[in-house]
Amino acid sequence: MIRAFGPLVPGQEYQAYVSGKDDIDYFYLEIETPQTVKITLTDIPPERDYDLYLVTGEEDILSSSTNSGQEEEQIEYTTSSVGVFYVLVLPFHNFSQVAPYTxxxxxxxxxxxxxxDSYEPNDTFEQAAGPLVFARTYESYIWDEGDIDRYLFQLASRVTIAVDLTEIPAIADYDLFLHEGTGQLLTSSTRVLDHEHIEQELEPGTYYVTVQSFAGFSRNEPYALKVVVVEP
Known part of the structure; x- marks a missing residue:
């Protein structure tokens, strides 16, 4: 878990020091609705060169500013998701324990x-979209953190199926669930990754796939869902 100062308050100036060549300053901000984020780094001390980064909780870089010397660093980034974002200030050349940056x-x-938000309403088993066509990719969105997307597929014989949830937005964490026709949970994939995967041998019948958010969402970046029959 990243240890960071915050949450940053818009319009407030923060002064701090890069006190060593390995010193990285972490700050965080909380986004509850999609926003355009503008971060400015000024007052870089003479003969120093600091860089500025905006990253996810997994430290995936969303945007950066790496100008030379004392030139102002600025990031402008429109979030397609909500959640916690992190700002990093780090030295590219030299540092100062007495002169703060802003x-x-x-x-x-x-x-x-x-x-x-395609396939809606599909928040309940009764409203589930489908039946899904095997090997076809379905794209949709988690519209907010309360949005649950349910899909159904049907099997005429005993087979092994694979369900893949990909293209999960960088700032979000979506989970994948497989249910029996009664709604009973069979298995799930809840990793902190950009790809969730389920592989399961199933009897003939109706089954449901659920996609929901563990953290964050995006109204601009769709996830991709695919169900395939695994060949013996």
Whole structure:
């Protein structure tokens, strides 16, 4: 888990020091609705060069600013998801224990979402979208943290199926569940990764697949869902 100072408050200036060549300053901000994030790093001391990064909780880089010397560093990034984001300030060349830099955050509403919450309503087993066509990729969105997407597929014989959930947005963590026709949970995939996978031998019948958010969501970046029959 990242240890960071925060949450940053928009409009407030924060002063801190890069006190060594291996010193990395971590800050965090909390986004509850999609926003355009603007982060500015100024007052870099003379003969120093600091860089600025915006990253996810897994430290995947979303955006960066790596100008030379004392030139102002600035990141402007529109979040397609919500959750916790991290800001990193680190030395590219030299450091100062006596001269602070200044960090400031600004937020503004994100543009209108580009996605469309397809297959809705499908929050319940009774509303499940389908039946799914095997080997076809279905794209959709987790519209908010309460959104649950359910799909159904049907089997005429005993087979092994594989369910893959991919293209999970970098800032989000989606989970994958497989249910019997009664709604009883059979198995799940709940890793902190950008790919969830289930492989299960099943008897003939109706089954449900559920996609839901453990953390974060995106109205601009769709996930991809595919169910395939595994050949013997």
């Amino acid at each position: 960090l400031q955050l600004e937020l503004s509403p994100a543009p209108t979402p580009s996605g469309e």
